[in-house]
Amino acid sequence: MRNAVLRLSDVACMRGGRMLFRHVTLDLQAGGSALLTGPNGVGKSSLLRICAGLLPAFAGRVDMRGGIALTDERLALDSERPLLKALGFWARLDGVVDGTLERALDAMALLPLAEVPVRMLSTGQRKRAMMARVIASDAAIWLLDEPGNGLDDASLDLLGAAISCHLAMGGIILAASHQPLPIADHARIDLRAYAAEAEDA
Numbered sequence: 001m002r003n004a005v006l007r008l009s010d011v012a013c014m015r016g017g018r019m020l021f022r023h024v025t026l027d028l029q030a031g032g033s034a035l036l037t038g039p040n041g042v043g044k045s046s047l048l049r050i051c052a053g054l055l056p057a058f059a060g061r062v063d064m065r066g067g068i069a070l071t072d073e074r075l076a077l078d079s080e081r082p083l084l085k086a087l088g089f090w091a092r093l094d095g096v097v098d099g100t101l102e103r104a105l106d107a108m109a110l111l112p113l114a115e116v117p118v119r120m121l122s123t124g125q126r127k128r129a130m131m132a133r134v135i136a137s138d139a140a141i142w143l144l145d146e147p148g149n150g151l152d153d154a155s156l157d158l159l160g161a162a163i164s165c166h167l168a169m170g171g172i173i174l175a176a177s178h179q180p181l182p183i184a185d186h187a188r189i190d191l192r193a194y195a196a197e198a199e200d201a
């Protein structure tokens with residue numbers, strides 16, 4: 001992970017025929033993190049999806065070195081399967097080494113729920129399951145959409161520990177959040193400053 005890079009150069013986003021933002025520039029190197037802020041609809045999730053390659057940028061460039069893991073509001077886990085097996089599907093695709101998944105579950109205090117079907121998990125437990133999927137992916141670049149939503153204080157502490165550990169290993173984190181996140185030293189992008197209407201006004 002030590003050579004991870006996420007670089008945005010003059011990125012613009014158009015959705016539904018409307019220019020959301022433009023001229024977004026960011027340079028994150030190994031161990032670097034940034035927090036995306038701004039009101040509902042400003043385009044935080046859209047920017048994360050552009051970084052993940054799920055949405056084309058209208059203009060500009062996204063350059064990266066390192067694998068990508070994205071969490072958003074979609075759980076992307078088979079609801080009928082026990083948690084460990086549902087996460088195992090992704091672990092096999094990611095080709096992670098034995099024990100990685102168990103360590104990720106442990107990091108999110110989910111080992112006691114390993115055999116519980118995903119559909120029975122509470123909101124906060126689901127959110128922790130999404131983080132376990134990200135941790136187990138071994139991806140260098142974490143794109144986190146509202147990772148603290150629905151988490152209690154103890155779970156926020158677990159999230160903070162996972163984030164610190166990832167950055168200490170040379171990972172990169174770009175997170176969108178309406179609430180403060182437990183990231184010690186991060187760049188901050190308020191997308192309002194890049195809104196097309198703000199510039200045109």
Ligand SMILES: Nc1ncnc2c1ncn2[C@@H]1O[C@H](COP(=O)(O)OP(=O)(O)OP(=O)(O)O)[C@@H](O)[C@H]1O
Pocket residue numbers: 015016020038039040041042043044045046047176
């Ligand atoms: N598939 C789509 N087609 C067209 N417009 C879309 C699509 N998805 C989202 N949008 C619009 O893009 C804008 C930005 O949405 P986005 O989800 O990126 O905002 P956000 O800053 O993450 O908001 P929130 O804080 O509510 O999560 C919104 O106006 C939304 O309606």
